[in-house]
Amino acid sequence: MDTIASPNLLSSFQLGDLILKNRVIMAPLTRARAGEERIPNAMMAEYYRQRSSAGLIISEAASISEQGCGWVQSPGIYSEEQTQGWTQITEAVHDKKTPIFMQLWHCGRASHSSFQENNQLPVSASAIKLNGDYVHTPIGKQQYETPRALETQEIPRIVEDYRLAAERAKKAGFDGVEIHGANGYLIDQFLQSKTNHRTDKYGESLENRYRFLQEIIEAILTVYPANKLAVRISPNGIYNDMGSPDYRETFLYVAQQLNSYNLAYLHVVDGLEFGFHELGEPMTLAEFRTVFNGPLMGNCGYTQESAEETIKVGNADLIAFGRPFISNPDLVERFTNNWPLNPPAQMKDWYSFEKEGYIDFPTYPQTKVS
Template sequence: SVHDAGGRIFLQLWHTGRASHSGFHDGDLPVAPSAIAIEGDGVHTPSGKKPYEVPRALETNELPAIVEDYRKAAERAKSAGFDGVEVHSANGYLLDEFLQSKSNHREDQYGGSIENRYRLLGEVVDAVTSVWSNDRVGVRLAPNGSFNDMGSPEYVEQFTYVARQLDAYGLAYLHVMDGTGFGFHELGPAMTLADFRKVFSGVLMGNVGYTRESAEEALVDGSADLIAFGRPYISNPDLVQRFKNGWPLADTADMSVWYSHDAEGYTDFPTYQAESKQPESCTAE
């Protein structure tokens, strides 16, 4: 149906790592690069909110199976009819946990140095691009983020190195959460799209906290080739039409209705016409 409407759709591939809970895994602990728990107020589980657990550190010989899981997921995405995939290496999930020294205290070839902490992401990208052509694969990074208790002192060096390595692939895009509205570690200046432009020559996507005006400014000045919108879509299912026609956005949805298990906060937000009861002649194409 997305293709019938002229759209394109990528599937995001991700492993939650230590942000998960044994309640999702028949009592088995979540896994991570190291046995370091998230410091936070807890995780939502099938039986209610629970404290974060100390994860089990993955053994070196288990990592090829993790990489193979990504390859299989990429195959299934292709079989399902997606147009490409995005490797989620952000927001304190498994691949981001391996990238960052705060959560990666390993002493094998997947930890210790900036190069070693990148190794798992590189192997995953290699696996995924064995299924999809490189120009159908994107990667997402969160250099400034504190979500899921992230943020490492050498973040600039780490993410600059990651971007340089990814530049060699000719990816569909590099998706950088450059905004700080999703949580900022405050360990130094926020990395900007301009910082990534210096080391990544491909398509660059910005994200977090953009308005229509700031997004257009980033596109015009060359900071970004694409801008992603997330939260505004929750309460504005017709966000594209609102931007196109200069219509005002709906009030921001309260976080209490995000990810509900029914219509509320999911499919019950009106379009601009329904919201304002505009006549049919005002409907955008």
């Protein structure tokens, strides 16, 4: 079979002052290998090193505080030990001449009291329970709880946690940070009318619902310049029980506001493969192009062919791949040479805490077997 030409997807790209060797981005992928202390380790460094032919790596989400935790054995970025642990990962990736951004995370209501200090309730924009089957916790599967609505005076503390996390990310050697404003986590809970029923300066109007994200951005801009800061949103998604009737108005407004900062990129989970709220027509990258002038990254369910076409027609500059990178550490090489992909990883191995299903996927033979 002839090599599939992907001249756009495999071309270099200028991202601020970084030159990406291609536009195949490794999406943030929570893999639960950081142990109970949430400290990045040598096995994680090997995992990222194996995948460093990507143009840019976005780290798995890192909790900005103990309060922000909501996933078993996911890494944090709120202690000195965690910061030092991340350093071995940035060094491993930089040895391959690849830049890496850290994704900053607060789970909000998608957490559980068993993750929290003194078994306190998780927090959210409003006291609205996540309608889901169960959450995996340190004490096993549990029902979601009704979160506690954050008091107005508590919010600056969380904004400061984001700033401190960005400081630690910079100390650990990350080239930039991505704010996780997607998938029903805390920032998304503030942005969306479904989960934000506040009546203070962080609620009711679009401007007020956006205020929390705005304050986080402006706090992080004291640490990183705008071209080293990105934001991720998921306007079409239902993950963590999201989807608001005014989703189009909300996310066009958010993108329009973000446009004023000259960010590194806007990361839009536009694909529908993992669920669509069906509250209207899905939002597209082309739609975001009308209000956001900076680099645009698409994500969710892309193939090599669809990614190439999306970049070719100008709807995106970069495409993030998630699940294909799990089982194909050499995904870029496979795209380049038209090599077949490994079978998808089994879901039971995604979060197994072990090397199996993590760093044991084979790369494609460099010489063809006759």
